[in-house]
Amino acid sequence: MPVRMRARRTDEAHRASTPLELFFDLCFVVGIAQAGRQLVHALAEGHPGHGISGYLMLFFAIWLAWMNFSWFASAYDTDDTLYRITTLVQIAGVLILAAGVPRAFEESQFTVVWFGYLVMRLAMVTQWLRAAHGCRGEERRTELRYAGGVVLCQAGWLGLLFAPERGRPWVFLVMAVAELCVPVFAERHRATAWHPHHIAERYGLFTIIVLGETISAATVAVQSALDEHDELGALLPIAAGGLLLVFAAYWIYFAVPIHLHLRSSRQAFVWGYGHYVVFGSAAAIGAGIEVAVEQSVGASHLTVLAASACVTVPAALFLFSVWLLHSRHQKRGRAQQLVLPLAAVAVLGCTFAGTYAVFASGLVCAAAVATGVALTSRQGAALSV
Structure with a gap:
């Protein structure tokens, strides 16, 4: 049975990474390897501008998804069945994203990458809503702000699918700033209990x-x-x-x-x-x-x-x-x-x-x-x- 998700103590003794977190990290290697391989091809063929910009964009997506989970887990990890399943769904999302990296680099087609990101982010929203379900007051508002911010940003990333190719770097810059502002907005009155x-x-x-x-x-x-x-x-x-x-x-x-x-x-x-x-x-x-x-x-x-x-x-x-x-x-x-x-x-x-x-x-x-x-x-x- 799922347990109530409560914030963990910031001074908890012997707080170490769990096997699930280590498995989560290991699966992200696939995405990093794909981005690095495409960077090598672009640089070796004499296309540094295309290679570096594509690498920065795709590595940002991989890094941000990893970071979002890591800070959430530091505050709310319950390690029960529902938490594990939701985390495994996030892992599936990064593997989908990794599969779309070559097409994003070579053809500027971000559909698969966006869908993989969608899977990861919806799982993350589920985690935040579950945390909010058992809380009240400012703590609950913080968690709901996180969930809402992630949803809005994921919708904003649709711009990569519909914007003209020359406009995609600008879409990326705007959305990257928006993503980085979500924690600032969500935690303006109450910080999460990371360790x-x-x-x-x-x-x-x-x-x-x-x-x-x-x-x-x-x-x-x-x-x-x-x-x-x-x-x-x-x-x-x-x-x-x-x-x-x-x-x-x-x-x-x-x-x-x-x-x-x-x-x-x-x-x-x-x-x-x-x-x-x-x-x-x-x-x-x-x-x-x-x-x-x-x-x-x-x-x-x-x-x-x-x-x-x-x-x-x-x-x-x-x-x-x-x-x-x-x-x-x-x-x-x-x-x-x-x-x-x-x-x-x-x-x-x-x-x-x-x-x-x-x-x-x-x-x-x-x-x-x-x-x-x-x-x-x-x-x-x-x-x-």
Whole structure:
């Protein structure tokens, strides 16, 4: 029997991600992989404008659906039969969306993507209405505002189906702003009861999944290139540099306990929204490595400089966005604060390193990690004296 859905305590002990949440995250990899694959094709064929804009739009849809569920679950997860079934319906929606990604990229046909999004969002509306059913007062109004906001935004996304192709980016921008305003509107009088440690863990786990997809995509690209072209000498620096990039990205993201910073909804919303850049750039690193591999074996129309930028630009964005949202809140002193911003600038400079751009970027990120560890150890030793 379904239980009454009540808000969970924000100070609940041992609040950890559930197996259902982990399964939910894993299924989102399909959508991320599809978006990344289409980005690779567009970049390798010399269509960066089309590829980047399409990637940003589709990744936003995937990220927003994941984020909506994660924050709701942090506040209202009951883990009963009805909750599980509704969550599985959301998973089915993201799989439908993923199936429509190639057609959206290649033909600008968003019908399948919109329908998959509809399935996800209707399931989310059902969750909010169920939460409102057992509440009163301002808490109930908050939950009803969420349900109504999601419905209105989903209707607004119909503009992607009917607007002329040139007008679709503007429809996306308007609707993206509207989506981000829903929590601000819904929680203007009462915030939902999200759990800081649980939210930090959920974002951390999704970061691991995105980085895992990056490793998988890069590995397949290197393997395919070896099988078809046998260019081991050209591929080794890319493979080594890509591995260093991903290892450094993992280290940098998990170097600080961010849940200690999430003390208010305003702080949490800025941090949570900003992860669109963190997640998107992390996934784009894998796509960039694939492009660099294709360029190195002559299977791309890009120059060496352009292929290098496909790796260095998202890597620099990742470093800077993690510092801005995440790391700087735990850094003490100018030296610690400057490590990641300077590393981001240095990675951009690696764009001009020719065929060794990826390897040079990996070395820069590894050096940033080593510098951060050394500064932290020195500061800790100074504090202990």
